[in-house]
Amino acid sequence: MSMKISTRQVDGVTILDLGGRITLGEGSVQLRDSVRDLLAKGQKKILLNLGEVNYIDSSGIGELVSAYTTVRNQGGELKLLNLTRKVHDLLQITKLYTVFDVKDDEASAIASYAHA
């Protein structure tokens, strides 16, 4: 099953609602392309809603990390929202949970972005 991805804007923050699997060759490529497209448009406040992501492999984790560093290197902010237990546990054991800014509430996530 390929990953589903939709985009919306709330208070200057671009939310990518992801669903399905983020794995090698499937969701990981879609995620990479989506983040790059947003950055190309100057949209640097990005919130990845992973509430419907039921599976992520190491390639998907790597793509989350790459997205985070790419956005950060361009002066932006990328945060994660609504981790499922499986994704939460994977980020914990790979020591990435504390690297990302993880939120469990959309309103507070949006409020946490720096406002120019």
Added chain:
Amino acid sequence: MTYTLDSSLDSVNKVEQTAEQLARKAGVDEDEIFRISMAVREAAVNAVLHGNAYDPEKRMTASFENTGSSLVIRITDEGKGLDPATLPDPLAPENLLRGSGRGIFLIRSFMDEVHFKQLHPGTELTLIKHLGTAPTGA
């Protein structure tokens, strides 16, 4: 049960699904099914992507066995070979933000035993989950 497969993502998906079925038939819980199938998927990705480099001339084999006391999955590729001792530690601070390199770590986290064997050419990775033991990993 043994499959010989081409070096494609379809093959990776097939191997993952077979591992899930094996674990489910063995009666392990859902969390353990997830960990086993994920570990096997990571091994298959390594074989196809890093070992065989998607070369259509190279094959991956995957064997699945329930010995009664353990689930034993073997994945082989026809690549240049892998020395696990040379793999960087993905948890080291300098590697934490790398975009890759976590597959073997996850395999070791989720399985009870992991064995590498050089085939010259290629690598055989054996993943073992002991049945009736406490859950590993997360």
